[in-house]
Amino acid sequence: MRGWLTRLRRSIPEPDPDLWLEARTRVPWIGALDTERDARLRTLAARFLHRKTITPVATLALDDAQRLQLAAMCCLPLLEFGVQGLHGWSQLIVYPDAFRVNRSHVDAAGVLHEWDDELIGEAWESGPVVLSWADIQADLASPREGFCVAVHEIAHKLDALDGALDGTPPLPRDWQRAWARDFQRAYDALARTVDAGRDTAIDSYAAEAPEEFFAVCSEYHFSDPALLQAELPEVAAHLRRFYGPSPFE
Numbered sequence: 001m002r003g004w005l006t007r008l009r010r011s012i013p014e015p016d017p018d019l020w021l022e023a024r025t026r027v028p029w030i031g032a033l034d035t036e037r038d039a040r041l042r043t044l045a046a047r048f049l050h051r052k053t054i055t056p057v058a059t060l061a062l063d064d065a066q067r068l069q070l071a072a073m074c075c076l077p078l079l080e081f082g083v084q085g086l087h088g089w090s091q092l093i094v095y096p097d098a099f100r101v102n103r104s105h106v107d108a109a110g111v112l113h114e115w116d117d118e119l120i121g122e123a124w125e126s127g128p129v130v131l132s133w134a135d136i137q138a139d140l141a142s143p144r145e146g147f148c149v150a151v152h153e154i155a156h157k158l159d160a161l162d163g164a165l166d167g168t169p170p171l172p173r174d175w176q177r178a179w180a181r182d183f184q185r186a187y188d189a190l191a192r193t194v195d196a197g198r199d200t201a202i203d204s205y206a207a208e209a210p211e212e213f214f215a216v217c218s219e220y221h222f223s224d225p226a227l228l229q230a231e232l233p234e235v236a237a238h239l240r241r242f243y244g245p246s247p248f249e
Ligand SMILES: [Zn+2]
Pocket: 152, 156, 211, 212, 215
């Protein structure tokens, strides 16, 4: 793997040093990385920009510095997993703000239900990742409050790599078994608390589904690791192994 990364470094140009310095200043998660992981993220971000199309929509325009910052944030969850985490999709669509999505579903009785969802991010199993620029900026302004929409959506992409969006990314077999057991137990406990109408320290959105639980806990790993450790120590340990130590540890 190391040899492959070295080859990668030769074939794809590294980001402009001034733009990378700007990214380190603007994005607190990057600024907090040690030298070795900073270099790894820089290489991953270059690979991201080489392989993905970033498409701003409506009134939004993104310059090279902002594209690099986006790419680097999307690569934070890949620091340990590696560049193969980018597999299976090609487009990052960025809306200026939260966006409305029309949903429809035909129920068992054949009745069509339609509704609108307002989203700040979205990731389909093999389609594009969609992010709201305003929400990225809010994450950057308050990086320690448990939110990072870029990490959330990329966690979904990692989850989907094994063909099932179920809260378990591809892992070695023994680890996958332990992960599934520990995550299920933590998810069930959170869902019971939410169902009982009690407040939870972890965002109750995590109780929507196992895949949301994984994505939301991934946000805490990067933006409030102390809370995750206090509330869900087993989940925190798996995520620390999967993502490497949180930049804010
Ligand atoms: Zn989600």
